[in-house]
């Protein structure tokens with residue numbers, strides 16, 4: 007069997023798979039089979055006598071872990087694959103922490119705080135400490151705390167580090183160290199860990215309990231890590247704790263795809279791997295199996311502009327393929343239309359499925375125009391990430407109930423539901439409970455259970471209401487030990503009054519909330535049934551369901567996709583994936599690079615790596631789009647093409663703005679480049695200007711498509727000039743300066759100036775609602791009013 011498996015690998019991959027003599031690192035460009043090496047290596051190890059439960063594979067998303075398990079199942083059988091330890095760092099470590107909770111002073115039913123829980127706790131602490139909330143922005147403070155944790159810096163170390171303290175003083179937030187300390191105390195009192203704690207506490211657990219560390223080091227006799235370039239310091243330190251005795255570690259990654267430094271990922275992990283593990287072997291894979299030659303070459307030409315990287319030479323032996331296509335659009339609406347038309351066309355021409363297409367964007371908010379257009383054009387799609395199902399208010403409320411039932415000390419959940427639906431326990435009472443809890447160093451729940459003992463200053467009526475609430479929670483708590491998650495979950499939703507509240511309204515929003523709740527419940531039922539089918543658990547507890555739900559990351563899909571659908575996602579979420587056709591949209595200066603990431607070379611290089619990740623998702627077609635005008639923040643904004651477009655080797659990009667002779671100018675390092683689509687030939691022109699933006703801000707030339715496709719395609723701009731097209735509906739000779747016209751898109755306007763003759767005749771028109779525009783008359787569609 008092993009031989010058979012090895013035959014499906016090239017020589018370098020095979021070498022990496024069969025090397026078991028110590029630590030190994032596989033560094034290779036995108037699509038060169040790194041994940042495949044990990045998958046096959048696991049199958050190989052099983053063939054060499056490793057037991058599945060002795061193998062630990064760490065992936066970046068839960069979805070990636072599931073997929074890897076399936077692939078291994080196909081190689082070695084599902085039974086073996088099921089017993090492997092696989093998952094994200096957070097899910098694997100949270101399971102270890104539940105088992106070993108006592109050793110670090112937690113109880114096993116601890117809650118996992120998500121980002122909004124942590125932020126709201128930080129906010130509450132800032133308020134309690136009487137700090138100025140304008141100076142101490144809770145999100146920035148929470149980020150500082152998170153960064154410290156990802157560097158394994160505990161509050162005491164933070165407070166005594168000259169670096170962090172002076173950083174905080176410079177940010178005018180000297181009290182961050184005190185907030186951090188109080189935050190940790192509060193998490194402990196609430197028997198809660200935030201996402202970063204899952205790492206910090208695992209490190210501390212192993213660091214302070216040598217016997218436990220050794221137990222897990224022996225249990226995980228081989229550790230494999232995918233996407234190693236995006237691990238942070240804490241993750242890397244734990245992997246070292248687990249593997250330093252046996253050195254059985256295989257990490258795979260690509261420094262050129264490191265895109266998570268904002269979450270503390272440290273590219274140095276990859277650069278320092280060989281110094282952390284004595285005698286570690288480094289493997290390089292150079293052949294890309296995913297993409298056409300042109301796509302690989304274009305991606306290489308882009309990334310070579312980054313200075314900090316491990317030199318690699320990635321090539322493809324797949325077909326040469328077609329060049330990357332650049333499709334500039336006039337507006338975000340038109341951009342969506344171009345993409346949707348292309349999807350329909352390619353699907354028809356190549357007889358492929360909607361699932362063969364992905365639309366990748368820099369930020370989630372860009373999905374809106376595509377969604378609208380796809381709905382209109384009946385294209386099925388699925389959005390990954392964004393506002394997760396589990397982040398919706400009604401679902402968060404229900405989950406908060408579950409959390410309180412499983413762990414009544416959970417402060418954030420308790421605050422959320424103590425008076426929802428309203429039961430007469432208002433903000434004043436809650437404030438007093440918090441004060442009593444803080445004073446006594448106990449959880450809110452402890453105060454609620456013994457209000458008199460903790461000197462809670464409230465009247466008798468309120469004590470009675472608190473008592474009722476406590477009995478309700480305790481009653482569910484008892485049932486949670488015996489009932490399955492679905493049964494108890496359903497009853498909590500109805501007995502708490504949540505379902506009554508949600509089913510009381512009839513407007514569309516209420517109905518959407520009701521549907522969400524029903525979907526949520528059927529998801530719970532599914533969860534219970536599938537766990538039973540897998541024979542994993544006799545009693546599928548509410549706590550198991552919570553464990554699963556609280557670790558869904560924003561990168562995991564909300565629901566499984568059953569029928570073929572176009573995938574819409576951010577580039578970050580697309581890591582590791584591949585699609586025959588990829589659209590990279592919104593390639594504009596204020597979107598990609600993100601305007602928040604242009605202040606330093608380091609940030610810009612990370613944005614460039616992000617674009618490299620995007621391009622390398624494509625197997626056959628990679629289509630780039632940008633829009634000149636975009637509706638954002640409630641108004642139309644003008645934007646220029648992304649600076650990254652000039653990084654690509656121009657001979658690998660074909661410009662397509664709907665005309666056989668179009669040109670596109672972008673300012674490159676060597677001056678201006680003119681990309682011409684004529685005969686797919688790109689010409690580097692002499693430097694003609696130094697100001698990219700200034701030139702692109704010239705009034706644009708409007709060109710519409712022939713009458714038959716009116717309204718579908720509007721072509722741009724000063725930078726995208728065009729010299730061919732079809733005649734307009736209205737002959738321009740009627741027209742003179744001072745005429746009033748009605749334009750099909752821009753409405754009423756007065757002609758200010760007419761220039762040029764014949765084919766080149768242009769009018770500058772002052773539109774009442776759309777401002778001043780220049781129209782190339784042979785294409786413009788308008789009526790002369792007077």
Ligand SMILES: Nc1ncnc2c1ncn2[C@@H]1O[C@H](COP(=O)(O)OP(=O)(O)OP(=O)(O)O)[C@@H](O)[C@H]1O
Pocket residue numbers: 014015016019034035036037038039040041042043260263294295296581582583584622
């Ligand atoms: N030796 C091979 N023979 C055939 N197909 C291969 C081979 N190696 C890799 N592939 C295929 O190439 C594609 C890319 O492989 P894989 O996803 O493992 O690359 P990767 O290096 O992990 O990419 P990324 O950097 O994007 O994570 C997959 O479809 C994989 O099955």
Ligand SMILES: [Mg+2]
Pocket residue numbers: 040041042582
């Ligand atoms: Mg991969």
